[in-house]
Amino acid sequence: MPRPALSCPGCGSSNIVDDALYAQAQLVCVDCGSVVSEGALVDDPVGGSAVSYSWSTAVDKKPCANLIKGLQRVKALCRSLRVHGEIENLSQTNYRQAYQHESFIKVSLQKKEVLAGCCVLVSCRLLNWPITMGTISCLLDADPMVVGAVYQEMVKILNITAPIVNVTDVMEAHSQEYKICSPQVPEEFAANSKDLTKRAVALVELAADSWIITGRRPVPIMMAAIYLAWQSLQPTKHRLKFSLDKFCQIAKVNKHKAALKRITEIKEVLCKLGREIPWVREAVTPDNVVRQVEDILQHRYALLRRALRTHEEALLEECQASCEDSPTDDTAPSEISEPVAQTKNSSSAEQCEPNAERAKRSGDGDADPCTALELHGDTQESQVPATNWGKRMLFAPPCVIHPKKRRMEQPELKDVTGDEEISDSEIDSYIRTPQEARDFALVQKMLSASESEKS
Amino acid sequence: MDESALERYFDDSIANESSFMLGEELGLQDPAPPRQDASHLSAKAGPRGEQGEELDLSFLPDELSTQDDTAAAAESQTAADTSHDSGICPDYNSQDSTAAELQQGASTSGMGTSASPFCPMTPMTPMTPVTERSGIIPQLQNIVSTVNLCCPLDLKFIALQARNAEYNPKVLTMSQCQCQSVVNVTLENMSLFIMVFQRFAAVIMRIREPRTTALIFSSGKMVCTGAKSEEQSRLAARKYARVVQKLGFPARFMDFKIQNMVASCDVFFPIRLEGLVLTHQQFSSYEPELFPGLIYRMVKPRIVLLIFVSGKVVLTGAKERAEIYEAFENIYPILRGFRKHVIT
DSSP: OBOTTOOOTTTOOOOEEEEEETTEEEEEETTTOOEEEOOHHHHSOTTSOSSOHHHHHTOOOOOOHHHHHHHHHHHHHHHHHTOOHHHHHHHHHHHHHHHHSHHHHTSOHHHHHHHHHHHHHHHHHHTTOOOOHHHHHHHHTOOHHHHHHHHHHHHHHHTOOOOOOOHHHHHHHHHTTOOOSTTTSOGGGOOOHHHHHHHHHHHHHHHHHTTSSTTSOHHHHHHHHHHHHHHHHSOOHHHHHOOHHHHHHHHTOOOOTHHHHHHHHHHHHHHHHHTTOTTOOSOOOTTTGGGGHHHHHHTHHHHHHHHHHHHHHHHHHHHHHHHTTSOOSOOOOOOTTSOGGGGGSSOGGGGGSOOTGGGGSOHHHHHHHHHHHHHHHTTTOSSOOTTHHHHHSSSOOHHHHSOOOOOOOOOOOOSOOSOOOOOHHHHHTTBOOHHHHHHHHHHHHHHHHHHHHHO | OOHHHHHHHHHHHHHHHHHHHHHHHTTOOOOOOHHHHHHHHHHHHOOOTTTOOOOOOTTOOTHHHHHHHHHHHHHHHHHHOOSOOOSBOSSOOOOOHHHHHHHTTTTTTTOOSSSOTTSOSSOSSOOOOSSOOOSBOOEEEEEEEEEEOOSOOOHHHHHHHBTTEEOOTTOBOOOHHHHTTOOOOOHHHHTOOOOOOSBOOEEEEEETTTTEEEEEETTSEEEEEEESSHHHHHHHHHHHHHHHHHTTOOOOOEEEEEEEEEEEEEOSSOOOHHHHHHHTTTTEEOOTTTOSSEEEEETTTTEEEEEOTTSEEEEEEESSHHHHHHHHHHHHHHHHHTOOOSOO
16 A cells, blocks of 8 residues: 655655565555665664563563572582482472572572572481581581571471481491591501491490580581590500591591590590499509490490499498488488489488499489488578589589589679669769760860871 | 390389379378389380380379369469579479379370370470479579660760760671570570660660669660669669769650560489470470570460570570569479480
């Protein structure tokens, strides 16, 4: 059809029609055949059409690139930990869910990577794959505290209750890290990994019973257990003199400072048991206890019983000495053969009768007769001496045996009603005199002036 | 004796311990050796692996109900008592929970054998003991309160005129969210939840008696921390208001409210935190890699408890003293159940 208001540049004719040739619209002059203007292709707005690509093609919203990268990171972590497929799937699901949540959608990429690690961690825990937070932090190369904070936030958001990790379970996986087998180190230092793990696990179980593990970080304990196990597998002079530092160097692991303290604690426990070995003549000290470790672990239950018996006998002797002085209300004597807790209300006389069979009672039982004694003996005392209950047990958490020194509390106001009169003089003591205020202002000005000079 | 028998033996001893306490409370004279206690034992702990006896509650006397009433009355009285905290009560009344747990024992007879035969599988709230009184009273360590002075304040002027004030408007201070990942926390530090802004826009004022610290904001609102009792907190807040008054502002003392109370105490026996988190999973959170204590969020009353292996317990989040006492009385029987003996 002819198009008005257009003239052909070639012949000047105004007879121009739309012609869709090859589906491209053209304005063609009928008279001379020249093309006045091409169609859409030429006249497209510069920089693309007015309608954007995503609007016109109506493609589904793709997951953002970071989410995809994150999921791949989760996968990579699972592969490097060699966990099975279920854990991988669960972690990816968790990651996707957590990622979309408002607390995590806008955080830094570094934090998102930590989130990936935390998802793997929680999935492992839910599906009973033992792994510590320390391992994840190492893999991510992130600060364990940051990992911890992200983990707790994530668990709260996803509303998961994950079971805690048992140190004994993690032990095996952890001991794989130590490169202490034959080809890797010289023969005199080598140890069979199965034996090493077995012995370390036994040491960890012993530590768990004697309150060394509860409340503490697992990795230093495991390091201490492996070190002692390694020493005791072949207690040569050379090995015994080998420090933890050097051991970590040849095993190619990073040393934890806390492991030294754990070694001391475990050695103390071993000494307590080692003293009960009947065929050992010399005194058992932390220096030479490592030689006895094999025997101690093999017979540990029998040794525990003996140690408890000895301990209880020692305590009863002590009680006997002090119980003669304290008054007794209940005179009904009941033997120690009774369940120990009953002695809470019983007189002190009973405790002085040792009964060897009942010595199998735990160390806890030892605390009872003497605390009951204290409570009955001195009803005026407001509190049982705090540290003593730990020292009286055979095994107690180390924080109880060696309590931190606390700053002494100042004597507090008693019987404050809250509505008392407040003396003017007291309040005035908190207010500067005018002269003082002027001086203070002056000094402040001088200080700020000198600071601005420096900077 | 082999290991499994040894285990059973020790678990028996835990049960025996309780059965004897119950025996005394009910006035039963039964100082018999463990063999005879088997009937008590089976009634309380339900069928164990090898014993498999029937649940036999016939020995329960009727007096149990009357004991409840007197015990409950005594408990409410103790809770309402606002006298100062002392340590252990003179009439140290031993435990406690067994009577209550026996009543519910029938429903929990299927419980596992190891850690605690008395804790139910999935409690919605921790069981409250019938016979109360652990004999331990938590001591208040810190009270946080707020008050409105109802007048705008010139903080620079206050900082200039008052001796005990500091004001650093350009200082960035550690915010509360950073505090959450602090691991080595002492009992005293736990109580210092300071409300801060990124730029510290308040005057910090301190008085000696009662030893407290106040944050005074330019809007006239004030936060007072560090007092050891509600009355001391109120007295301290009034003293701060007086100081502000003396400096020339028309300060009043409106809407004094206690926002948080922190208390601590010691149960004097070690606690197996791993066991506690297993049976009370929905309330507890225990991450030894992050924090050495177990965080127990009690539902009723709404208190957060930090439980440590040494037996020390910190209670926080209370608005009233009674909540703290109630929370501790709720947790004590649970902790007693985890008073694990040394040998497994």
